[in-house]
Amino acid sequence: MTMAKVLTIAGSDSGGGAGIQADLKTFQELDTFGMSAITALTAQNTLGVHGVFPQSLEAIEAQIDAVLSDIGVDAVKTGMLFSAEIITLVAKKCKQYHVQNIVVDPVMVAKGGAVLLQDAATEALIKELLPIAAVITPNLPEAAKLLRTKEMETLEDMEKAAKELHKLGPKYVVLKGGHLKNGPAVDLLFDGEELHYLETERIETKHTHGTGCTYAAAIAAELAKGKSIKDSVQTAKLFITEAIRHSLSIGGGIGPTNHHAYKNSLL
Numbered sequence: 277m278t279m280a281k282v283l284t285i286a287g288s289d290s291g292g293g294a295g296i297q298a299d300l301k302t303f304q305e306l307d308t309f310g311m312s313a314i315t316a317l318t319a320q321n322t323l324g325v326h327g328v329f330p331q332s333l334e335a336i337e338a339q340i341d342a343v344l345s346d347i348g349v350d351a352v353k354t355g356m357l358f359s360a361e362i363i364t365l366v367a368k369k370c371k372q373y374h375v376q377n378i379v380v381d382p383v384m385v386a387k388g389g390a391v392l393l394q395d396a397a398t399e400a401l402i403k404e405l406l407p408i409a410a411v412i413t414p415n416l417p418e419a420a421k422l423l424r425t426k427e428m429e430t431l432e433d434m435e436k437a438a439k440e441l442h443k444l445g446p447k448y449v450v451l452k453g454g455h456l457k458n459g460p461a462v463d464l465l466f467d468g469e470e471l472h473y474l475e476t477e478r479i480e481t482k483h484t485h486g487t488g489c490t491y492a493a494a495i496a497a498e499l500a501k502g503k504s505i506k507d508s509v510q511t512a513k514l515f516i517t518e519a520i521r522h523s524l525s526i527g528g529g530i531g532p533t534n535h536h537a538y539k540n541s542l543l
């Protein structure tokens with residue numbers, strides 16, 4: 277038996293709700309074979325990030341080489357990359373192994389405010405990784421940083437921003453509207469020509485730790501299975517909505533989403 281293979285290149289979240297852990301749980305739930313290259317360890321729980329320990333370039337390169345030289349991948353998802361040097365390495369490796377389906381979640385800060393990408397690394401992200409991405413999945417603050425503008429506040433602002441983000445080189449842009457103040461949870465998918473709207477009701481919960489990671493991982497898993505980008509994003513939106521609807525009240529702070537909820541919803 278074979279299985280679609282997905283590699284996440286991201287940070288480890290000891291609390292299990294975001295980063296590598298969220299990605300691997302998502303890959304598993306979507307019936308793909310998940311693999312990992314860890315860029316940084318974080319000591320993290322529902323109350324926040326208590327420590328960030330970037331891995332050496334040598335360690336990151338060795339993990340990626342081990343996976344890609346033997347097993348290979350059908351899609352790669354990137355999350356917390358932390359520094360310009362790590363971004364340069366990841367872009368180089370993706371090119372060296374001719375990786376096709378690269379989903380870039382431009383993770384910059386954790387919900388509690390901890391820095392997951394150094395300021396000086398934004399430039400490397402724009403120059404080296406966005407142009408080789410199949411899909412990028414910024415939230416509103418990340419989109420503002422990438423475009424060097426103020427944060428979008430309306431759907432109209434988001435429409436303009438999705439078009440500007442596309443000019444940075446990715447094949448598709450998924451601009452996430454989770455941070456919009458009011459109204460439903462709307463994301464925009466832009467392919468360079470047409471804008472598609474992915475809209476669900478806004479679910480009342482504070483337990484949204486790792487939503488961005490989980491969503492991008494679900495897109496990567498579906499792409500790995502050979503689905504179109506539009507279909508992959510639609511399935512990922514269902515996956516994250518169910519995960520948020522059944523999010524887990526674990527720990528004393530912002531709890532994680534429930535990665536098993538999508539499968540349950542299909543029963």
Ligand SMILES: Nc1ncnc2c1ncn2[C@@H]1O[C@H](COP(=O)(O)OP(=O)(O)OP(=O)(O)O)[C@@H](O)[C@H]1O
Nearest residue numbers: 415452453454455461462477478479486487488489
């Ligand atoms: N309360 C909510 N109800 C329903 N959907 C939501 C809610 N909050 C976020 N979403 C959806 O979850 C997905 C992730 O969006 P979000 O904007 O939260 O990402 P993010 O800020 O990158 O996440 P993270 O902070 O984990 O990195 C999007 O599809 C968004 O529309």
Ligand SMILES: Cc1ncc(COP(=O)(O)O)c(N)n1
Nearest residue numbers: 287288294295386387485486
């Ligand atoms: C290792 C790692 N990667 C990504 C996030 C972002 O997730 P969130 O914004 O929900 O905290 C995180 N907290 N930790």
